[in-house]
Amino acid sequence: MLKAYAKSGLIVGLALGLVVVCLVAAGKGQVPISPAEVAGSVLHRLGLDLGPLPSAVQGENALWLVRFPRVVLAVTVGAALGCAGALMQGVFGNPLAEPGVVGVSSGAAVGAAAAIVSGVTVAGIWTTAAAAFAGGIVTTFVVYAMSRAQGRTEVVTLVLTGVAVNATAGALLGLLMFMTDDDGVRAIAFWQLGSLAQATWGAVAVAGPCAVAGLIVSAVLSRRLDLLALGERPAQHLGVDTERLRITAIVVTALLTASAVAFTGIISFVGLVVPHLIRMAVGPGHRVLIPASALGGAIVVVTGDLIARTAIEYQELPLGVLTAVVGGPAFFWLLRRTRERAGGWG
Protein backbone atom coordinates (compact mmCIF):
# COMPACT_ATOMS: atom_id res chain seq x y z
CA MET A 1 0.00 0.00 0.00
CA LEU A 2 2.98 2.22 0.62
CA LYS A 3 3.60 2.02 -3.10
CA ALA A 4 0.12 3.30 -3.91
CA TYR A 5 0.82 6.37 -1.79
CA ALA A 6 4.16 6.86 -3.53
CA LYS A 7 2.40 6.79 -6.90
CA SER A 8 -0.33 9.30 -6.10
CA GLY A 9 2.26 11.32 -4.18
CA LEU A 10 4.40 11.54 -7.29
CA ILE A 11 1.50 12.85 -9.38
CA VAL A 12 0.59 15.48 -6.78
CA GLY A 13 4.25 16.42 -6.33
CA LEU A 14 4.78 16.81 -10.07
CA ALA A 15 1.61 18.90 -10.41
CA LEU A 16 2.70 21.23 -7.59
CA GLY A 17 6.21 21.38 -9.05
CA LEU A 18 4.76 22.38 -12.41
CA VAL A 19 2.72 25.20 -10.85
CA VAL A 20 5.78 26.55 -9.03
CA VAL A 21 7.98 26.31 -12.13
CA CYS A 22 5.33 28.11 -14.19
CA LEU A 23 4.99 30.96 -11.64
CA VAL A 24 8.76 31.41 -11.54
CA ALA A 25 9.15 31.16 -15.32
CA ALA A 26 6.41 33.69 -15.99
CA GLY A 27 8.08 36.16 -13.62
CA LYS A 28 11.53 36.03 -15.17
CA GLY A 29 12.50 38.33 -17.99
CA GLN A 30 13.34 41.92 -18.82
CA VAL A 31 10.51 43.05 -16.55
CA PRO A 32 10.99 41.00 -13.35
CA ILE A 33 7.78 40.03 -11.56
CA SER A 34 7.68 38.02 -8.33
CA PRO A 35 5.93 34.61 -8.32
CA ALA A 36 3.42 36.01 -5.80
CA GLU A 37 2.51 38.83 -8.18
CA VAL A 38 2.22 36.36 -11.06
CA ALA A 39 -0.17 34.25 -9.00
CA GLY A 40 -2.05 37.40 -7.95
CA SER A 41 -2.44 38.50 -11.54
CA VAL A 42 -3.87 35.12 -12.57
CA LEU A 43 -6.22 35.00 -9.59
CA HIS A 44 -7.52 38.51 -10.32
CA ARG A 45 -8.28 37.57 -13.91
CA LEU A 46 -10.15 34.58 -12.55
CA GLY A 47 -12.25 37.02 -10.53
CA LEU A 48 -10.62 36.27 -7.17
CA ASP A 49 -9.42 39.31 -5.27
CA LEU A 50 -6.36 37.55 -3.87
CA GLY A 51 -2.64 38.31 -3.85
CA PRO A 52 -0.69 41.31 -5.08
CA LEU A 53 -0.86 42.62 -8.65
CA PRO A 54 2.37 43.17 -10.60
CA SER A 55 3.94 46.42 -9.41
CA ALA A 56 6.26 46.84 -12.40
CA VAL A 57 5.32 49.19 -15.23
CA GLN A 58 3.85 47.17 -18.10
CA GLY A 59 3.91 44.10 -15.78
CA GLU A 60 0.38 42.99 -16.68
CA ASN A 61 1.04 43.35 -20.40
CA ALA A 62 4.38 41.53 -20.19
CA LEU A 63 2.62 38.67 -18.45
CA TRP A 64 -0.52 38.34 -20.54
CA LEU A 65 0.80 39.22 -23.98
CA VAL A 66 4.27 37.68 -23.91
CA ARG A 67 5.05 35.36 -21.04
CA PHE A 68 1.84 33.47 -20.37
CA PRO A 69 1.31 32.30 -23.95
CA ARG A 70 4.90 31.13 -23.93
CA VAL A 71 4.65 29.31 -20.60
CA VAL A 72 1.29 27.77 -21.46
CA LEU A 73 2.62 26.62 -24.83
CA ALA A 74 5.66 25.18 -23.05
CA VAL A 75 3.35 23.26 -20.71
CA THR A 76 1.28 22.02 -23.65
CA VAL A 77 4.25 21.00 -25.75
CA GLY A 78 6.08 19.38 -22.83
CA ALA A 79 3.02 17.42 -21.73
CA ALA A 80 2.35 16.33 -25.30
CA LEU A 81 5.95 15.17 -25.84
CA GLY A 82 6.21 13.39 -22.48
CA CYS A 83 2.92 11.61 -23.00
CA ALA A 84 3.74 10.72 -26.61
CA GLY A 85 7.02 9.18 -25.50
CA ALA A 86 5.40 7.01 -22.83
CA LEU A 87 2.70 5.94 -25.28
CA MET A 88 5.14 5.05 -28.04
CA GLN A 89 7.37 3.03 -25.71
CA GLY A 90 4.33 1.14 -24.49
CA VAL A 91 3.14 0.36 -28.00
CA PHE A 92 6.54 -0.82 -29.18
CA GLY A 93 7.23 -2.60 -25.91
CA ASN A 94 10.63 -1.00 -26.07
CA PRO A 95 11.92 1.56 -23.56
CA LEU A 96 14.10 3.06 -26.29
CA ALA A 97 11.31 3.93 -28.72
CA GLU A 98 10.34 7.56 -29.06
CA PRO A 99 8.09 9.60 -31.33
CA GLY A 100 11.07 10.43 -33.53
CA VAL A 101 11.41 6.74 -34.29
CA VAL A 102 8.17 6.59 -36.26
CA GLY A 103 9.24 9.63 -38.27
CA VAL A 104 6.92 12.31 -36.91
CA SER A 105 9.71 14.73 -36.09
CA SER A 106 11.61 14.38 -39.35
CA GLY A 107 8.39 14.33 -41.37
CA ALA A 108 7.30 17.51 -39.65
CA ALA A 109 10.68 19.08 -40.35
CA VAL A 110 10.38 18.27 -44.07
CA GLY A 111 6.88 19.75 -44.11
CA ALA A 112 8.04 22.93 -42.42
CA ALA A 113 11.11 23.26 -44.61
CA ALA A 114 9.07 22.73 -47.77
CA ALA A 115 6.75 25.54 -46.70
CA ILE A 116 9.68 27.83 -45.93
CA VAL A 117 11.50 27.10 -49.20
CA SER A 118 8.48 27.21 -51.50
CA GLY A 119 7.27 30.47 -49.95
CA VAL A 120 3.68 29.20 -50.04
CA THR A 121 1.41 31.13 -47.69
CA VAL A 122 -1.96 29.36 -48.02
CA ALA A 123 -2.52 29.41 -44.28
CA GLY A 124 -1.03 32.84 -43.67
CA ILE A 125 1.36 32.98 -40.74
CA TRP A 126 0.31 29.42 -39.81
CA THR A 127 1.64 27.95 -43.05
CA THR A 128 4.85 26.55 -41.58
CA ALA A 129 3.07 25.08 -38.57
CA ALA A 130 0.33 23.56 -40.69
CA ALA A 131 2.87 22.09 -43.11
CA ALA A 132 4.84 20.63 -40.21
CA PHE A 133 1.71 19.07 -38.78
CA ALA A 134 0.72 17.60 -42.13
CA GLY A 135 4.24 16.32 -42.73
CA GLY A 136 4.34 14.57 -39.38
CA ILE A 137 0.97 12.90 -39.74
CA VAL A 138 1.61 11.80 -43.32
CA THR A 139 5.04 10.38 -42.44
CA THR A 140 3.66 8.45 -39.51
CA PHE A 141 1.05 6.77 -41.64
CA VAL A 142 3.53 6.02 -44.40
CA VAL A 143 5.77 4.30 -41.84
CA TYR A 144 2.84 2.42 -40.42
CA ALA A 145 1.51 1.33 -43.81
CA MET A 146 4.94 0.17 -44.97
CA SER A 147 5.65 -1.81 -41.82
CA ARG A 148 2.40 -3.76 -41.94
CA ALA A 149 2.55 -7.31 -43.18
CA GLN A 150 -0.30 -9.80 -43.14
CA GLY A 151 -2.46 -7.53 -41.05
CA ARG A 152 0.11 -7.10 -38.31
CA THR A 153 2.89 -4.72 -37.42
CA GLU A 154 6.10 -6.31 -36.35
CA VAL A 155 7.85 -4.00 -33.93
CA VAL A 156 11.30 -4.56 -35.41
CA THR A 157 10.04 -3.86 -38.91
CA LEU A 158 8.32 -0.70 -37.72
CA VAL A 159 11.43 0.61 -36.01
CA LEU A 160 13.66 -0.18 -38.99
CA THR A 161 11.17 1.41 -41.38
CA GLY A 162 11.27 4.46 -39.12
CA VAL A 163 15.04 4.53 -39.50
CA ALA A 164 14.73 4.41 -43.29
CA VAL A 165 12.11 7.15 -43.29
CA ASN A 166 14.23 9.32 -41.03
CA ALA A 167 17.16 8.91 -43.41
CA THR A 168 14.98 9.82 -46.39
CA ALA A 169 13.60 12.83 -44.56
CA GLY A 170 17.15 13.91 -43.71
CA ALA A 171 18.05 13.75 -47.39
CA LEU A 172 14.98 15.79 -48.36
CA LEU A 173 15.86 18.40 -45.75
CA GLY A 174 19.39 18.63 -47.12
CA LEU A 175 18.03 19.01 -50.62
CA LEU A 176 15.62 21.75 -49.55
CA MET A 177 18.40 23.61 -47.77
CA PHE A 178 20.53 23.31 -50.90
CA MET A 179 17.73 24.67 -53.09
CA THR A 180 16.91 27.72 -50.99
CA ASP A 181 18.72 30.99 -50.33
CA ASP A 182 20.62 32.03 -47.20
CA ASP A 183 17.49 33.28 -45.42
CA GLY A 184 15.76 29.96 -46.10
CA VAL A 185 18.70 27.99 -44.76
CA ARG A 186 18.65 30.06 -41.59
CA ALA A 187 14.90 29.63 -41.19
CA ILE A 188 15.08 25.85 -41.66
CA ALA A 189 18.07 25.54 -39.37
CA PHE A 190 16.41 27.53 -36.58
CA TRP A 191 13.18 25.61 -36.99
CA GLN A 192 15.08 22.36 -36.57
CA LEU A 193 16.76 23.69 -33.43
CA GLY A 194 13.44 24.18 -31.72
CA SER A 195 12.27 27.26 -29.83
CA LEU A 196 9.24 28.67 -28.07
CA ALA A 197 9.97 32.24 -29.21
CA GLN A 198 7.05 32.15 -31.65
CA ALA A 199 4.53 31.39 -28.90
CA THR A 200 1.19 33.18 -29.09
CA TRP A 201 -2.28 32.56 -27.71
CA GLY A 202 -3.20 31.46 -31.24
CA ALA A 203 -0.61 28.67 -31.10
CA VAL A 204 -1.91 27.63 -27.68
CA ALA A 205 -5.46 27.57 -29.03
CA VAL A 206 -4.41 25.07 -31.72
CA ALA A 207 -1.91 22.93 -29.82
CA GLY A 208 -3.82 22.91 -26.51
CA PRO A 209 -6.96 21.03 -27.58
CA CYS A 210 -4.82 18.53 -29.56
CA ALA A 211 -2.72 17.85 -26.46
CA VAL A 212 -5.73 17.56 -24.15
CA ALA A 213 -7.49 15.16 -26.51
CA GLY A 214 -4.31 13.11 -26.87
CA LEU A 215 -3.79 12.96 -23.10
CA ILE A 216 -7.35 11.80 -22.47
CA VAL A 217 -7.17 9.03 -25.07
CA SER A 218 -3.76 7.96 -23.73
CA ALA A 219 -5.17 7.70 -20.21
CA VAL A 220 -7.99 5.53 -21.52
CA LEU A 221 -5.49 3.22 -23.27
CA SER A 222 -3.20 2.85 -20.26
CA ARG A 223 -4.70 -0.35 -18.81
CA ARG A 224 -4.42 -2.13 -22.17
CA LEU A 225 -0.87 -0.85 -22.68
CA ASP A 226 0.13 -2.63 -19.47
CA LEU A 227 -1.12 -5.91 -20.92
CA LEU A 228 0.76 -5.29 -24.17
CA ALA A 229 3.99 -5.59 -22.14
CA LEU A 230 3.30 -9.33 -21.98
CA GLY A 231 3.56 -9.49 -25.76
CA GLU A 232 1.10 -9.33 -28.64
CA ARG A 233 -0.40 -12.81 -28.22
CA PRO A 234 -0.75 -12.88 -24.42
CA ALA A 235 -2.38 -9.44 -24.59
CA GLN A 236 -4.87 -10.83 -27.10
CA HIS A 237 -5.49 -13.81 -24.81
CA LEU A 238 -6.42 -11.31 -22.12
CA GLY A 239 -9.01 -9.76 -24.41
CA VAL A 240 -7.09 -6.85 -25.94
CA ASP A 241 -7.73 -6.02 -29.57
CA THR A 242 -4.04 -5.34 -30.09
CA GLU A 243 -4.26 -4.19 -33.68
CA ARG A 244 -6.82 -1.53 -32.81
CA LEU A 245 -4.83 -0.52 -29.74
CA ARG A 246 -1.72 -0.02 -31.85
CA ILE A 247 -3.47 2.05 -34.51
CA THR A 248 -5.15 4.25 -31.90
CA ALA A 249 -1.91 4.75 -30.01
CA ILE A 250 0.01 5.60 -33.18
CA VAL A 251 -2.58 8.14 -34.31
CA VAL A 252 -2.53 9.73 -30.86
CA THR A 253 1.27 9.82 -30.78
CA ALA A 254 1.37 11.42 -34.20
CA LEU A 255 -1.22 13.98 -33.15
CA LEU A 256 0.58 14.82 -29.89
CA THR A 257 4.04 15.09 -31.39
CA ALA A 258 3.10 16.85 -34.60
CA SER A 259 0.93 19.41 -32.83
CA ALA A 260 3.75 20.13 -30.40
CA VAL A 261 6.53 20.19 -32.98
CA ALA A 262 4.53 22.31 -35.43
CA PHE A 263 4.76 25.45 -33.27
CA THR A 264 8.13 24.96 -31.68
CA GLY A 265 10.35 22.98 -34.03
CA ILE A 266 12.11 19.84 -32.89
CA ILE A 267 12.59 19.53 -29.13
CA SER A 268 14.35 16.24 -28.68
CA PHE A 269 14.73 13.72 -25.85
CA VAL A 270 11.81 14.96 -23.75
CA GLY A 271 9.71 12.02 -24.95
CA LEU A 272 12.57 9.64 -24.30
CA VAL A 273 14.13 10.66 -21.01
CA VAL A 274 11.10 11.76 -18.99
CA PRO A 275 9.20 8.44 -19.17
CA HIS A 276 12.46 6.65 -18.30
CA LEU A 277 12.88 8.66 -15.12
CA ILE A 278 9.23 8.19 -14.13
CA ARG A 279 9.49 4.45 -14.73
CA MET A 280 12.54 4.26 -12.50
CA ALA A 281 10.70 6.09 -9.74
CA VAL A 282 7.35 4.30 -9.70
CA GLY A 283 7.59 1.36 -12.10
CA PRO A 284 6.20 0.82 -15.58
CA GLY A 285 2.42 0.83 -14.91
CA HIS A 286 0.88 3.12 -17.54
CA ARG A 287 -1.93 4.43 -15.36
CA VAL A 288 0.69 6.41 -13.44
CA LEU A 289 3.36 6.59 -16.13
CA ILE A 290 1.23 8.46 -18.68
CA PRO A 291 -0.02 11.35 -16.50
CA ALA A 292 3.32 11.55 -14.68
CA SER A 293 5.24 11.70 -17.99
CA ALA A 294 2.95 14.47 -19.20
CA LEU A 295 3.54 16.50 -16.03
CA GLY A 296 7.27 15.72 -16.06
CA GLY A 297 7.56 16.69 -19.72
CA ALA A 298 5.80 19.98 -19.01
CA ILE A 299 8.17 20.76 -16.13
CA VAL A 300 11.20 19.97 -18.29
CA VAL A 301 10.10 22.14 -21.21
CA VAL A 302 9.01 25.10 -19.04
CA THR A 303 12.30 24.94 -17.14
CA GLY A 304 14.31 24.42 -20.30
CA ASP A 305 12.68 27.40 -21.97
CA LEU A 306 13.29 29.53 -18.89
CA ILE A 307 16.98 28.66 -19.02
CA ALA A 308 17.09 29.12 -22.79
CA ARG A 309 15.84 32.68 -22.63
CA THR A 310 17.57 33.85 -19.41
CA ALA A 311 20.97 32.10 -19.42
CA ILE A 312 22.52 34.67 -21.77
CA GLU A 313 21.30 38.26 -21.55
CA TYR A 314 19.57 39.66 -24.65
CA GLN A 315 20.18 36.34 -26.39
CA GLU A 316 18.11 33.23 -26.68
CA LEU A 317 19.57 29.72 -26.74
CA PRO A 318 17.74 27.31 -29.01
CA LEU A 319 15.63 25.14 -26.68
CA GLY A 320 16.02 22.01 -28.80
CA VAL A 321 19.78 22.28 -28.52
CA LEU A 322 19.54 22.74 -24.75
CA THR A 323 17.35 19.65 -24.26
CA ALA A 324 19.65 17.63 -26.51
CA VAL A 325 22.77 18.76 -24.63
CA VAL A 326 21.23 17.59 -21.35
CA GLY A 327 19.15 14.77 -22.79
CA GLY A 328 21.82 13.08 -24.89
CA PRO A 329 24.26 12.27 -22.07
CA ALA A 330 21.35 11.53 -19.73
CA PHE A 331 20.13 9.03 -22.29
CA PHE A 332 23.56 7.39 -22.36
CA TRP A 333 23.48 7.06 -18.61
CA LEU A 334 19.92 5.71 -18.65
CA LEU A 335 20.86 3.20 -21.31
CA ARG A 336 23.64 1.72 -19.26
CA ARG A 337 21.68 1.76 -16.05
CA THR A 338 18.58 0.19 -17.52
CA ARG A 339 20.63 -2.41 -19.29
CA GLU A 340 22.40 -3.43 -16.09
CA ARG A 341 19.13 -3.70 -14.23
CA ALA A 342 17.28 -5.65 -16.88
CA GLY A 343 20.28 -7.80 -17.76
CA GLY A 344 20.35 -6.82 -21.43
CA TRP A 345 17.68 -5.82 -23.89
CA GLY A 346 16.72 -9.37 -24.82
Added chain:
Amino acid sequence: MTTDDVSGTPGMAASGVSVALGGRTVVDGVDLRVGPGEVIALVGPNGAGKSSLLAALAGDLAHQGRIEIDHRNIRTWKPVELARRRAVLPQKAALSFPFTVGEVVRMGRAPWHGRPESADDEDAVVEAMRQTETTGFAARPFPALSGGEQARVALARVLAQRTPVLLLDEPTAALDLRHQELVLRTVRERSAVGAAVVVVLHDLGLAAAYADRAYVLAAGRVRAEGPPREVFTAELLGDVYQHEVEVFDHPRTGAPMVVPRR
Protein backbone atom coordinates in the same frame (compact mmCIF):
# COMPACT_ATOMS: atom_id res chain seq x y z
CA MET B 1 -16.98 -37.62 -34.42
CA THR B 2 -19.55 -35.54 -36.27
CA THR B 3 -20.01 -31.80 -36.16
CA ASP B 4 -23.25 -32.25 -34.25
CA ASP B 5 -21.49 -34.15 -31.49
CA VAL B 6 -19.01 -31.33 -31.22
CA SER B 7 -21.61 -28.62 -30.91
CA GLY B 8 -23.27 -30.60 -28.12
CA THR B 9 -20.08 -30.86 -26.10
CA PRO B 10 -19.40 -28.48 -23.24
CA GLY B 11 -15.85 -27.21 -22.69
CA MET B 12 -13.92 -27.04 -25.92
CA ALA B 13 -14.18 -28.97 -29.14
CA ALA B 14 -12.47 -29.00 -32.52
CA SER B 15 -13.41 -30.84 -35.66
CA GLY B 16 -11.46 -31.18 -38.86
CA VAL B 17 -8.97 -28.51 -37.84
CA SER B 18 -6.10 -27.86 -40.22
CA VAL B 19 -3.44 -25.20 -39.99
CA ALA B 20 -1.02 -24.19 -42.72
CA LEU B 21 2.14 -22.24 -41.91
CA GLY B 22 4.30 -20.93 -44.73
CA GLY B 23 2.50 -23.15 -47.23
CA ARG B 24 3.09 -26.31 -45.18
CA THR B 25 0.24 -28.11 -43.45
CA VAL B 26 1.34 -28.42 -39.82
CA VAL B 27 -2.00 -29.52 -38.38
CA ASP B 28 -4.04 -31.83 -40.56
CA GLY B 29 -7.69 -32.62 -39.91
CA VAL B 30 -7.58 -32.89 -36.13
CA ASP B 31 -10.71 -33.73 -34.10
CA LEU B 32 -10.44 -33.01 -30.42
CA ARG B 33 -12.72 -32.48 -27.46
CA VAL B 34 -12.19 -31.66 -23.84
CA GLY B 35 -14.96 -31.47 -21.30
CA PRO B 36 -15.20 -29.87 -17.88
CA GLY B 37 -13.14 -31.68 -15.26
CA GLU B 38 -10.92 -33.23 -17.87
CA VAL B 39 -7.19 -32.89 -18.52
CA ILE B 40 -6.00 -33.87 -21.97
CA ALA B 41 -2.37 -34.01 -23.00
CA LEU B 42 -1.01 -33.31 -26.47
CA VAL B 43 2.14 -35.35 -26.96
CA GLY B 44 4.35 -36.20 -29.87
CA PRO B 45 7.77 -35.59 -31.36
CA ASN B 46 9.19 -32.16 -32.23
CA GLY B 47 7.40 -30.66 -35.18
CA ALA B 48 4.33 -32.87 -34.71
CA GLY B 49 2.10 -29.80 -34.60
CA LYS B 50 1.32 -29.77 -30.86
CA SER B 51 1.96 -26.07 -30.31
CA SER B 52 0.32 -25.10 -33.61
CA LEU B 53 -2.78 -27.05 -32.64
CA LEU B 54 -2.82 -25.34 -29.24
CA ALA B 55 -2.35 -21.94 -30.90
CA ALA B 56 -5.27 -22.70 -33.22
CA LEU B 57 -7.41 -23.66 -30.22
CA ALA B 58 -6.39 -20.37 -28.59
CA GLY B 59 -7.57 -18.51 -31.67
CA ASP B 60 -4.08 -17.31 -32.63
CA LEU B 61 -3.77 -19.05 -35.98
CA ALA B 62 -5.94 -18.97 -39.05
CA HIS B 63 -7.39 -22.46 -39.43
CA GLN B 64 -9.76 -24.56 -41.45
CA GLY B 65 -12.40 -26.58 -39.71
CA ARG B 66 -14.37 -25.67 -36.65
CA ILE B 67 -13.23 -24.80 -33.14
CA GLU B 68 -15.86 -24.22 -30.50
CA ILE B 69 -15.84 -23.01 -26.97
CA ASP B 70 -19.08 -22.90 -25.00
CA HIS B 71 -20.89 -24.24 -28.11
CA ARG B 72 -19.86 -21.27 -30.21
CA ASN B 73 -17.29 -20.93 -32.95
CA ILE B 74 -14.30 -19.10 -31.49
CA ARG B 75 -14.28 -16.78 -34.52
CA THR B 76 -17.59 -15.31 -33.38
CA TRP B 77 -16.45 -14.41 -29.87
CA LYS B 78 -15.09 -10.95 -29.20
CA PRO B 79 -11.50 -11.01 -27.84
CA VAL B 80 -12.59 -10.07 -24.33
CA GLU B 81 -15.46 -12.58 -24.31
CA LEU B 82 -13.00 -15.28 -25.30
CA ALA B 83 -10.62 -14.09 -22.57
CA ARG B 84 -13.29 -14.75 -19.96
CA ARG B 85 -13.66 -18.32 -21.20
CA ARG B 86 -10.16 -19.53 -21.88
CA ALA B 87 -6.70 -18.67 -20.64
CA VAL B 88 -3.51 -19.44 -22.55
CA LEU B 89 -0.05 -20.13 -21.17
CA PRO B 90 2.54 -19.38 -23.87
CA GLN B 91 5.64 -21.52 -24.23
CA LYS B 92 7.87 -18.62 -23.36
CA ALA B 93 7.07 -15.87 -20.90
CA ALA B 94 8.19 -12.41 -22.00
CA LEU B 95 7.80 -8.96 -20.50
CA SER B 96 9.02 -5.74 -22.06
CA PHE B 97 8.94 -3.61 -18.90
CA PRO B 98 10.02 -4.53 -15.37
CA PHE B 99 6.58 -5.00 -13.80
CA THR B 100 6.61 -6.72 -10.42
CA VAL B 101 5.49 -10.31 -10.06
CA GLY B 102 2.33 -9.18 -8.26
CA GLU B 103 1.47 -6.80 -11.09
CA VAL B 104 2.01 -9.51 -13.70
CA VAL B 105 -0.29 -11.97 -11.93
CA ARG B 106 -2.90 -9.25 -11.53
CA MET B 107 -2.86 -8.71 -15.32
CA GLY B 108 -4.66 -12.05 -15.49
CA ARG B 109 -7.70 -10.31 -14.01
CA ALA B 110 -7.91 -7.79 -16.87
CA PRO B 111 -10.77 -9.53 -18.74
CA TRP B 112 -12.99 -9.16 -15.66
CA HIS B 113 -12.41 -5.42 -15.29
CA GLY B 114 -15.69 -3.58 -14.78
CA ARG B 115 -17.68 -6.75 -14.13
CA PRO B 116 -19.03 -8.22 -10.89
CA GLU B 117 -16.34 -10.94 -10.99
CA SER B 118 -13.71 -8.25 -10.43
CA ALA B 119 -14.71 -8.40 -6.75
CA ASP B 120 -12.75 -11.69 -6.72
CA ASP B 121 -9.57 -10.07 -8.11
CA GLU B 122 -7.63 -10.09 -4.86
CA ASP B 123 -8.79 -13.58 -4.02
CA ALA B 124 -7.89 -15.00 -7.42
CA VAL B 125 -4.42 -13.42 -7.38
CA VAL B 126 -3.63 -14.63 -3.86
CA GLU B 127 -4.85 -18.13 -4.61
CA ALA B 128 -2.97 -18.40 -7.91
CA MET B 129 0.26 -17.24 -6.30
CA ARG B 130 -0.16 -19.64 -3.40
CA GLN B 131 -0.79 -22.56 -5.73
CA THR B 132 2.29 -21.84 -7.81
CA GLU B 133 4.40 -20.98 -4.74
CA THR B 134 5.18 -17.50 -6.06
CA THR B 135 3.74 -15.50 -3.14
CA GLY B 136 7.26 -14.96 -1.78
CA PHE B 137 8.40 -12.86 -4.70
CA ALA B 138 5.31 -10.74 -5.26
CA ALA B 139 7.28 -7.50 -4.93
CA ARG B 140 10.25 -8.50 -7.09
CA PRO B 141 10.56 -7.33 -10.69
CA PHE B 142 9.64 -10.14 -13.07
CA PRO B 143 12.83 -9.85 -15.22
CA ALA B 144 14.96 -10.46 -12.10
CA LEU B 145 13.54 -13.98 -11.62
CA SER B 146 15.08 -17.21 -12.88
CA GLY B 147 13.55 -18.96 -15.89
CA GLY B 148 11.74 -21.50 -13.73
CA GLU B 149 10.36 -18.82 -11.42
CA GLN B 150 9.15 -16.80 -14.41
CA ALA B 151 7.40 -19.87 -15.78
CA ARG B 152 5.52 -20.32 -12.50
CA VAL B 153 4.56 -16.65 -12.39
CA ALA B 154 3.26 -16.93 -15.95
CA LEU B 155 1.15 -19.89 -14.85
CA ALA B 156 -0.09 -17.93 -11.83
CA ARG B 157 -1.28 -15.20 -14.19
CA VAL B 158 -3.16 -17.76 -16.26
CA LEU B 159 -4.73 -19.35 -13.17
CA ALA B 160 -5.75 -15.93 -11.83
CA GLN B 161 -7.77 -15.44 -15.00
CA ARG B 162 -10.16 -18.14 -13.62
CA THR B 163 -11.47 -19.37 -16.93
CA PRO B 164 -13.36 -22.63 -17.54
CA VAL B 165 -10.87 -23.61 -20.23
CA LEU B 166 -7.07 -23.66 -19.81
CA LEU B 167 -4.65 -24.07 -22.72
CA LEU B 168 -1.10 -24.68 -21.51
CA ASP B 169 1.90 -24.94 -23.82
CA GLU B 170 4.62 -26.91 -22.06
CA PRO B 171 4.04 -25.56 -18.55
CA THR B 172 6.73 -27.84 -17.13
CA ALA B 173 9.51 -27.21 -19.67
CA ALA B 174 11.66 -24.89 -17.55
CA LEU B 175 10.93 -26.50 -14.21
CA ASP B 176 12.75 -28.83 -11.84
CA LEU B 177 11.26 -32.11 -10.73
CA ARG B 178 9.49 -30.74 -7.68
CA HIS B 179 7.92 -27.84 -9.53
CA GLN B 180 6.87 -30.01 -12.46
CA GLU B 181 4.81 -32.06 -10.02
CA LEU B 182 3.55 -28.93 -8.28
CA VAL B 183 2.37 -27.39 -11.54
CA LEU B 184 0.58 -30.48 -12.82
CA ARG B 185 -0.97 -31.11 -9.42
CA THR B 186 -2.31 -27.55 -9.53
CA VAL B 187 -3.66 -28.16 -13.02
CA ARG B 188 -5.44 -31.27 -11.75
CA GLU B 189 -6.93 -29.30 -8.87
CA ARG B 190 -8.31 -26.85 -11.39
CA SER B 191 -9.88 -29.60 -13.44
CA ALA B 192 -11.30 -31.14 -10.25
CA VAL B 193 -13.36 -27.98 -9.78
CA GLY B 194 -14.61 -28.06 -13.36
CA ALA B 195 -11.94 -26.64 -15.66
CA ALA B 196 -11.29 -28.19 -19.05
CA VAL B 197 -7.52 -28.36 -19.60
CA VAL B 198 -5.46 -28.93 -22.73
CA VAL B 199 -1.77 -29.26 -21.98
CA VAL B 200 1.18 -29.78 -24.32
CA LEU B 201 3.73 -32.06 -22.67
CA HIS B 202 7.04 -33.49 -23.78
CA ASP B 203 7.43 -35.80 -20.82
CA LEU B 204 5.35 -38.91 -21.49
CA GLY B 205 5.69 -39.99 -17.86
CA LEU B 206 4.03 -36.76 -16.70
CA ALA B 207 1.35 -37.12 -19.36
CA ALA B 208 0.65 -40.68 -18.22
CA ALA B 209 0.45 -39.63 -14.58
CA TYR B 210 -1.71 -36.53 -14.92
CA ALA B 211 -3.78 -36.67 -18.10
CA ASP B 212 -7.17 -38.33 -18.43
CA ARG B 213 -6.62 -38.75 -22.12
CA ALA B 214 -3.68 -38.21 -24.42
CA TYR B 215 -3.61 -37.25 -28.07
CA VAL B 216 -0.51 -38.64 -29.76
CA LEU B 217 0.34 -36.37 -32.68
CA ALA B 218 2.71 -37.00 -35.54
CA ALA B 219 3.12 -34.98 -38.72
CA GLY B 220 0.10 -32.88 -37.85
CA ARG B 221 -2.30 -35.80 -37.46
CA VAL B 222 -3.73 -37.56 -34.43
CA ARG B 223 -2.21 -41.03 -34.42
CA ALA B 224 -3.98 -42.22 -31.32
CA GLU B 225 -6.34 -40.85 -28.71
CA GLY B 226 -7.44 -42.23 -25.39
CA PRO B 227 -6.33 -42.89 -21.81
CA PRO B 228 -2.51 -42.94 -21.62
CA ARG B 229 -2.60 -46.52 -20.37
CA GLU B 230 -4.23 -47.58 -23.63
CA VAL B 231 -2.46 -45.40 -26.19
CA PHE B 232 1.09 -45.42 -24.82
CA THR B 233 2.17 -48.67 -26.41
CA ALA B 234 5.75 -49.50 -27.31
CA GLU B 235 4.71 -50.09 -30.89
CA LEU B 236 2.93 -46.77 -31.43
CA LEU B 237 5.43 -44.60 -29.55
CA GLY B 238 8.38 -46.32 -31.20
CA ASP B 239 6.87 -45.57 -34.57
CA VAL B 240 5.90 -41.99 -33.78
CA TYR B 241 9.20 -40.98 -32.18
CA GLN B 242 11.24 -43.13 -34.57
CA HIS B 243 13.13 -44.52 -31.63
CA GLU B 244 12.42 -47.80 -29.89
CA VAL B 245 10.87 -47.46 -26.47
CA GLU B 246 9.93 -49.77 -23.67
CA VAL B 247 6.68 -49.36 -21.79
CA PHE B 248 6.14 -51.04 -18.45
CA ASP B 249 4.01 -50.56 -15.40
CA HIS B 250 5.35 -48.83 -12.37
CA PRO B 251 5.82 -51.54 -9.71
CA ARG B 252 3.95 -49.59 -7.04
CA THR B 253 1.44 -47.29 -8.78
CA GLY B 254 0.90 -49.31 -11.91
CA ALA B 255 1.15 -46.16 -14.07
CA PRO B 256 2.65 -46.73 -17.50
CA MET B 257 6.31 -45.71 -17.75
CA VAL B 258 8.00 -44.96 -21.05
CA VAL B 259 11.75 -45.43 -21.38
CA PRO B 260 13.74 -45.12 -24.60
CA ARG B 261 15.69 -48.26 -25.42
CA ARG B 262 19.39 -47.56 -24.89
